Amino acid sequence: MKEKGLDFFPISGATGEGIQNLLDAVFQKLALLPKSQPILPETPLPQEAPAVEVFRDGDAFVVKGKEIERAVAMTDLENDEAIAHLQKIFARYHVESLLKKAGIQEGDWVRIGGIEFLFSDTRPPRRFKSKSRSKK
Secondary structure, three states: OHHHOOOOOOOOOOOOOOHHHHHHHHHHHHHHOOOOOOOOOOOOOOOOOOOOEEEEEOOEEEEEOHHHHHHHHHOOOOOHHHHHHHHHHHHHOOHHHHHHHOOOOOOOEEEEOOEEEEOOOOOOOOOEEEOOOOOO
């Protein structure tokens, strides 16, 4: 190894023997490196749009967001376990709190992608319909 210009440090993970010599050598090599300067962007980075937005559209509250809409579209709404998983995704994106902030009440319609359901603060949604529900 010496002939290639490389240092060799025998160490033992079991006993820790040689570790300090290796660390000392690493710190010596790091001290020889030039000090780096942080690279800052010349212009501020654009702020990302919120992952989820909620607004009222007629008699329904609409939840918009790429990940949420994809999750709803991929969920088997006849499967209780799938609905439980979907509720965990809703919690991660704070869907219920956003709906409440928008003024939703028990029994109001929620639309996410092509699915609508009645909002309930006390139990998971059970009544799903396609988006073609007639508007009041």
